[in-house]
């Protein structure tokens with residue numbers, strides 16, 4: 154999330170600078186502006202979940218953080234995933250239906266595999 158924040162702040166600065174310099178130049182001699190297209194490649198990020206169970210995670214987990222954020226967490230036991238999903242619901246207010254909690258925990262456990270010893 155921070156990466157995006159920094160990036161858009163950079164864009165805003167560039168834009169502001171561009172407008173300011175155009176205004177100054179315009180006042181002096183009104184030069185003709187030639188716009189040209191630039192092609193840039195933005196950094197990619199795993200914003201969504203893919204693969205088995207990805208759909209239910211995309212439905213209930215992406216309103217607050219990216220898939221990347223979840224995927225970077227360590228593997229934990231099924232019980233701990235249940236605690237984690239309940240925490241998202243009860244502590245952070247994720248609108249996860251009660252009858253989906255076990256299923257989501259199972260999906261997460263299958264994706265991450267058993268915890269490393």
Ligand code: HEC
Nearest residue numbers: 210213214215216217223226237238241245246247248257
């Ligand atoms: C309502 C917002 C919200 C939703 C929806 C949500 N989370 Fe979270 N999640 C959070 C917040 C807030 C944190 C804490 C972030 C931090 O500590 O920087 C967090 C942290 C986490 C963590 C890191 C461990 C921890 O406990 O801090 C995991 C793993 C996680 N969420 C998984 C999920 C999964 C899986 C889903 C979908 C089933 C989900 N979250 C849905 C808000 C949410």
